[in-house]
Amino acid sequence: MRFDHITLEHFKPYADASLDLQDGVTIIHGLNGSGKSSLLEACFFALYGARALDETLDDIVTTDEDDATIELTFSHAGSQYHIKRRLRRSGDRIQTAQCTLDGPDIEIDGATDVRAFITDILRMDAEAFVNCAYVRQGEVNKLINATPTQRQAIIDDLLQLGRLEMYRERASDARLGVEDILSEQRGAQTEIKAQIERKEDANLHEKLNEYEAARADIDAEIERYEENKIRAQETRDNAKEILTSHEETQEELTELEAEIDDLRMTIEEDESTRADFREAIETKTEQVETLLSARTDALSSAEVTSADADTLAARRSTLDDKESSIRDSLQTARQQQTMFENQAERLTERVDELESRADELQEQASEAETAVTKAKEQITTQQNAQADIEEQMTSVREQFNNSPATLGKATEYLEMLQEEHDDIRNDLASTRASLSTVQDRRNEAQTLQEAGKCPTCEQPIEESPHVEAIDEYDVQIETLTERLSQLETKQNKVNNKIESAESLVESERQFETLKERKSLASERIADARETVNEQTETAASLHENAGELETEADEKRDAAATQMSNADSEAEKVATLESKLETINNARDQLDNLAEIQSEIENIRAEIERLRERREEIADRNDERREYLQAKRDRHAELAADVNEARIEKAQNNHEEAVSYLEDVSEKLDELRDKRDNIQSQIGSVRGEIENLAELREKHTAINDRVSALETLHEQVETLSSTYRELRADLRKQNVETLERMLNEVFMLIYDNDAYSRIQLDDAYELTIFQKDETALNPEQLSGGERALFNLSLRCAIYRLLAEGIDGTAPMPPLILDEPTVFLDSGHVGRLVDLIKDMQRRGVAQILIVSHDKELIAAADHLVTVKKDPTSNRSSITRIDDPQRAAISAASSNKTPQ
Numbered sequence: 001m002r003f004d005h006i007t008l009e010h011f012k013p014y015a016d017a018s019l020d021l022q023d024g025v026t027i028i029h030g031l032n033g034s035g036k037s038s039l040l041e042a043c044f045f046a047l048y049g050a051r052a053l054d055e056t057l058d059d060i061v062t063t064d065e066d067d068a069t070i071e072l073t074f075s076h077a078g079s080q081y082h083i084k085r086r087l088r089r090s091g092d093r094i095q096t097a098q099c100t101l102d103g104p105d106i107e108i109d110g111a112t113d114v115r116a117f118i119t120d121i122l123r124m125d126a127e128a129f130v131n132c133a134y135v136r137q138g139e140v141n142k143l144i145n146a147t148p149t150q151r152q153a154i155i156d157d158l159l160q161l162g163r164l165e166m167y168r169e170r171a172s173d174a175r176l177g178v179e180d181i182l183s184e185q186r187g188a189q190t191e192i193k194a195q196i197e198r199k200e201d202a203n204l205h206e207k208l209n210e211y212e213a214a215r216a217d218i219d220a221e222i223e224r225y226e227e228n229k230i231r232a233q234e235t236r237d238n239a240k241e242i243l244t245s246h247e248e249t250q251e252e253l254t255e256l257e258a259e260i261d262d263l264r265m266t267i268e269e270d271e272s273t274r275a276d277f278r279e280a281i282e283t284k285t286e287q288v289e290t291l292l293s294a295r296t297d298a299l300s301s302a303e304v305t306s307a308d309a310d311t312l313a314a315r316r317s318t319l320d321d322k323e324s325s326i327r328d329s330l331q332t333a334r335q336q337q338t339m340f341e342n343q344a345e346r347l348t349e350r351v352d353e354l355e356s357r358a359d360e361l362q363e364q365a366s367e368a369e370t371a372v373t374k375a376k377e378q379i380t381t382q383q384n385a386q387a388d389i390e391e392q393m394t395s396v397r398e399q400f401n402n403s404p405a406t407l408g409k410a411t412e413y414l415e416m417l418q419e420e421h422d423d424i425r426n427d428l429a430s431t432r433a434s435l436s437t438v439q440d441r442r443n444e445a446q447t448l449q450e451a452g453k454c455p456t457c458e459q460p461i462e463e464s465p466h467v468e469a470i471d472e473y474d475v476q477i478e479t480l481t482e483r484l485s486q487l488e489t490k491q492n493k494v495n496n497k498i499e500s501a502e503s504l505v506e507s508e509r510q511f512e513t514l515k516e517r518k519s520l521a522s523e524r525i526a527d528a529r530e531t532v533n534e535q536t537e538t539a540a541s542l543h544e545n546a547g548e549l550e551t552e553a554d555e556k557r558d559a560a561a562t563q564m565s566n567a568d569s570e571a572e573k574v575a576t577l578e579s580k581l582e583t584i585n586n587a588r589d590q591l592d593n594l595a596e597i598q599s600e601i602e603n604i605r606a607e608i609e610r611l612r613e614r615r616e617e618i619a620d621r622n623d624e625r626r627e628y629l630q631a632k633r634d635r636h637a638e639l640a641a642d643v644n645e646a647r648i649e650k651a652q653n654n655h656e657e658a659v660s661y662l663e664d665v666s667e668k669l670d671e672l673r674d675k676r677d678n679i680q681s682q683i684g685s686v687r688g689e690i691e692n693l694a695e696l697r698e699k700h701t702a703i704n705d706r707v708s709a710l711e712t713l714h715e716q717v718e719t720l721s722s723t724y725r726e727l728r729a730d731l732r733k734q735n736v737e738t739l740e741r742m743l744n745e746v747f748m749l750i751y752d753n754d755a756y757s758r759i760q761l762d763d764a765y766e767l768t769i770f771q772k773d774e775t776a777l778n779p780e781q782l783s784g785g786e787r788a789l790f791n792l793s794l795r796c797a798i799y800r801l802l803a804e805g806i807d808g809t810a811p812m813p814p815l816i817l818d819e820p821t822v823f824l825d826s827g828h829v830g831r832l833v834d835l836i837k838d839m840q841r842r843g844v845a846q847i848l849i850v851s852h853d854k855e856l857i858a859a860a861d862h863l864v865t866v867k868k869d870p871t872s873n874r875s876s877i878t879r880i881d882d883p884q885r886a887a888i889s890a891a892s893s894n895k896t897p898q
């Protein structure tokens, strides 16, 4: 067997990992806790499940994960198989969700079946696998510490010697089974023999003859009694017939008597009904009398002579005719009344309309008159205003009388004065300027003169021709000053004139305004006069129209009164007609009353008639009944005469006797038959016994044959059991010898020191080590390292024994070592490398070693390093392509190979 490939998901520290595995030595290397052992455990788990690891499924799934998947591919006997296990959380527990194995022509589903299949092809269960191929970390002492019996069991189991023991046990079980059956059969044989002897002593045929003779006697007796019984039955039946017929006659007589009583009673009841009816007829006849006298009164009230239907109908039709003619008149009168009322109403409405229209016109007329009065007042007011204006105008005119301007020329005059005033002002300004210039020149000349210069040419004065200029200036100043004073006087005068001219202009403007106001007043007066004329005319015409309307209103009012009185007279007619209708209705009520009385009389008479008929009917029926009654009485007398008392008495006696005999004979017959049945069953049992005896004889022959066959079988099984025992002992001896030889070979190969001469493994699987001086040591006395070496040797020897000792294809799993160097010194690690190479040479195809020891890398064909990421706490796997170079570099740098 070879592991080819393993894939992990969420298995212990692995999040996601996969690894190819080949033939040869694979070293799995890494630091403590990096996940090396877990990798091997995964392979083991894939094959056998969690139980084999002594762990629960919860331990296997990576902490905080809810599922895990482990897949292992392996080759075995030329075929490749693939196991897949999937775990999943369900509630707070992890469970196996899938466990399948597939390979050529096989597909298995379910953990139990997969484990069974693996156990079968490897020929070892999980425990055997661990004992042979999987040297687990820290299990150094397991085989050393085991008792010889345990060791024997382990090794026997591995070598399948257990099977021989099983076969032996089965053979021995079979022998015991045969012995059980044999002793049982012998017991049965003796028992049957005794039974046969007992039956032969019982003279069964003689007994049978006796019983048959007794049965024939009883049969004859039974026959005789049966004949007697038939005769007694005939007697009883004849008597019974006579008695039955008598009983029937008695019954008929009783029935007839009852019928006679019934009939008599019915007749009496009916006669009493007739009497009741007669009384009812009398009462009703009296009622008719009363009603007849009521009818006489009703006839006179209804004004008819007879109450028969025709008369009443005729009277009704007369009333109907009258009513219909009254209704016609009534309708006409009502229509007339309505018509007159409507007309009166319409006329009254018209009167109202006319009066209101006349009022409106009168109002309009008085409005016009008011307007006239107002216009006249306006005229007076305006005339007064005119006189006032004229007065003011006269005073303005008077103002102009003594003025320089005429009325209408004042503005022109003012403008002329203003021009004059402007001229004077200009003159004044220029004169003042001239005076000032002259004065300035004179002062300058004076200054120059005083400085000796000519004031005109500014030449030195001596040569100046203009010395007289200052005087000229003085003259000019005098002239100019005079002129100024003249101009100022003139200006004052003109100013005064302007003032009075301005007042004139104002008056003139006033005069114009007055003129306008006067003409306005004239216009208003004219307008008011027109208004007076117009409105006076309007008022007159309105008064006229209003008068006409009032006249018309008076006429209409009269007409309305006339129509109203017509309506009243029609209303009177209506009342009269309605009271006539009332009278007719009363007459009808009287007719109804009469008709009712009449119909009641007729009803009661009909009732009386019906009662009479019923009385007659009952009388007829009772006559019939009386005839029938007579017939019944005749039949009764006839039957009573026929009864023969003596004959009946005889029949009764016969019947009693026969019945009592029959009872006795039945008892007797029952007794005889019981007796016969008894004898018959005894005959049956004797015959059964005889048959039984024949059967027993047959059975006896058969059981004799079986007992001798079982005796032969017992001998054979005994031989088989002892053969298995001997075979196993032989094989074990042989295996112990081989295992001892191999153990010595391996131990000598791996153990470096020269302290021990040999190891002894005796038939009882006791292990002893001999020192050079032949003193014996128990392996438990060895040092820790020596025990580790001893354990390794023993494991390798067992592995070799299995691998070499089994014919054909060895189903051996890979040899798996977990931390084998733990107790070894460096020298022994080197020896371990030699051992591994030796095992390889001897044909162990796949060796898997977990080790943190770099020295072991020297033995590796393949190197796998395992590392755990310190932050994520997840492990990863790396394959090293060239392990030997890695080993050298590791040895030189003393570092973990990458």
Ligand SMILES: Nc1ncnc2c1ncn2[C@@H]1O[C@H](COP(=O)(O)OP(=O)(O)OP(=O)(O)O)[C@@H](O)[C@H]1O
Binding pocket: 011, 012, 013, 014, 030, 031, 032, 033, 034, 035, 036, 037, 038, 039, 058, 059, 060, 061, 062, 063, 852
């Ligand atoms: N269910 C789990 N989930 C996560 N991590 C786990 C789980 N079970 C174990 N581990 C981790 O896996 C590691 C143990 O792995 P393993 O025993 O394979 O280590 P190792 O490399 O063989 O170490 P050593 O050299 O000490 O034997 C531990 O660090 C542990 O924390």
Ligand SMILES: [Zn+2]
Binding pocket: 033, 036, 037, 038, 137, 819
């Ligand atoms: Zn480990």
